[in-house]
Amino acid sequence: VQPQVALFGKKDYQQLMVLRNMSRQLALPIAIVGGETVRAADGLALSSRNGYLSPGERAEAPRLYRLLQRIATAVAAGDADFGRLEADAAAELDRNGWRTDYVALRRQADLQPPRSPDDGPLVVLAASRLGSARLIDNVEIPACDGR
Numbered sequence: 522v523q524p525q526v527a528l529f530g531k532k533d534y535q536q537l538m539v540l541r542n543m544s545r546q547l548a549l550p551i552a553i554v555g556g557e558t559v560r561a562a563d564g565l566a567l568s569s570r571n572g573y574l575s576p577g578e579r580a581e582a583p584r585l586y587r588l589l590q591r592i593a594t595a596v597a598a599g600d601a602d603f604g605r606l607e608a609d610a611a612a613e614l615d616r617n618g619w620r621t622d623y624v625a626l627r628r629q630a631d632l633q634p635p636r637s638p639d640d641g642p643l644v645v646l647a648a649s650r651l652g653s654a655r656l657i658d659n660v661e662i663p664a665c666d667g668r
Contacts, residue, residue, distance in 0.1 A: 524551055531555040532566050534646055534659040538632055558658070560586070566658050573654040582656060584617060585647055588624070589660040592645045596626065596638050596662050603635065606645075614649050621649040629661060639664065 527544075529537050541553045559567045564586040565579075574582055588610040595606055603626045611621040624647045628635050635643055643662040648655060 526552045526554055528554050528556055530558060531659065531661075532558045532568065533657060534644060535632065538629075542631075564590075566656075568656070570654045570656060573652065575652060578618075578652045578654070581617060582651055584614065585619075585649060585651075585656055585658050586660070588613060589645050589647055589658055592624075592626070593660045593662045596643060596645070599638055601638050610647070611649075614647075619649040619651050621647070622655070623648055626662075 527540075529540060531537055537553070537555050543549075544551055544553050561567060561583075563583040565571065565583045566586065571579065571582070592606045592610055596603075600606065607624045607626060610624040614621045614624075624645070626635060626643055626645050627633060628640060629642045629644045632644075635641065641662060641664040644659050645662065646657075646659045648657045650656070
């Protein structure tokens, strides 16, 4: 078969970008389409990994998404201190029992570090362990033209 479209979720943003770039580099005649992350009412990205969370950890887990939203809002408002935003979010997670692998602002197009808030569109990505579960999430930040 030769599909024309392949659908992948945006929850694992890095994987989606690898597949898009691989498809483009190999000149495959297929459109790679990213589907929006499905979330619980409290914002937690739905994942089979959530089953590893204790009730207390499950109550804490939405903090990851809230922090990513906070960073996205700050960047959209013009905050260009990306290192501080990343470090503050990781520190807040770790103060609350997480073991953070990374919180990172990147350009959506190539996942490289941005130079400024208008070097977008951007995405803020995170991976952190809560109990035995390694949770990943991201929030896209639209381009901030005209600043």
